[in-house]
Amino acid sequence: MDNVEEILDKLEKQHPDARCELYHNTPFQLLVATVLSAQSTDKSVNKVTVGLFEEYPDLDSFITLEIGDIEDKIRKIGLYKNKSRSIYNICRVLKSDFDGMVPCGEKELMSLPGVGRKTASVVRAVAFGIPAFAVDTHVFRVTRRIGLTEAKTPDKVSDDLMKLIPEDRWILSHHLFIFHGRRICKAKNPLCAECMVFEECMKIGL
DNA sequence: AACTCGGGGCA
DNA sequence: TGCCCAGAGTT
Known part of the structure; x- marks a missing residue:
């Protein structure tokens, strides 16, 4: 794969507005916002977190909230019951096991309730600048179709992308793929007629 | 590997 | 209305 730069340039031309839309100011806020973003769009998550972080900016204020309080504040997002319980428990684990700080290790992050491989990657990359390429369903599908990788698991796709793409373009290309x-x-009914990288497409799952 | 959770967004 | 979703946990 020697035309990675060319593909990224085409995608950048097709999506000039691609950028991280998740609202956050601190690692803790990013962690919360990312947990809330599972199976929900960043736009709907922001509608909740902007006001939420205004009133409860950090762990010390969040930990005063009961699960029911959190549910009331994030009810507009899907899966809000699971997510409220996750946030509630994350606050307590951060207090008891991590001295009130957000850990930067993959294993430590994934030990937190509601934090899986994808959320851990985002927090590591965005909050701590640690080399990590977050692979969600979109990144997995798109990069495989474009032929950037033939790997069959998200972890291996992540490894391939980190080798292929210059580190300073990981964040941007991540959003380009999404x-x-x-x-x-x-996934279904892709708009191939409008796709600027159709020539490179391996047509996986089409 | 296959299910479940769930309100919003969108056709 | 009905279908899908910027995932994670459980079986």
Whole structure:
């Protein structure tokens, strides 16, 4: 794969507005926002977190909230019961096991309730600048179709992308793949006629 | 590997 | 209305 830069350039041209839309100011806020973003769009998550972080900016204020309080504040997001319980328990684990700080280790992050491989990658990359390429369903589908990787598991896809793509473009390309996955390279009924990297497509699952 | 959770967004 | 979703946990 020697035309990675070319593919990224095309995608950047197709999605000039691609960027991280998740609202956060601190590692703790990013962790909360990312947990809330599972199976929900960043836009709907932001509608909740902007006001929430205004009133409860950090762990010390969050830990005063009961599960029911959190449910009331994030009810607009899907899966809000699971997510409220996760946030509630995360606050207590951070207090008791991590001295009130957000850990930067993959194993430590994934030990937190509601934090899986994808959320851990995002927190590591965005909050701590640790080399990690978050692979969600869109990144997995798009990069495999475009032929950037033939790996069959998210972890191996992540490894391949980190080798292929220069580290300073990981964050941007991550969002390019997600935007492309949502707008053009959809799982079902993709808009191939509008796709600027159709020539490279391996047509997996089409 | 296959299920479940769930309100919003969108056709 | 009905279908899908910027995942994670459980079986």
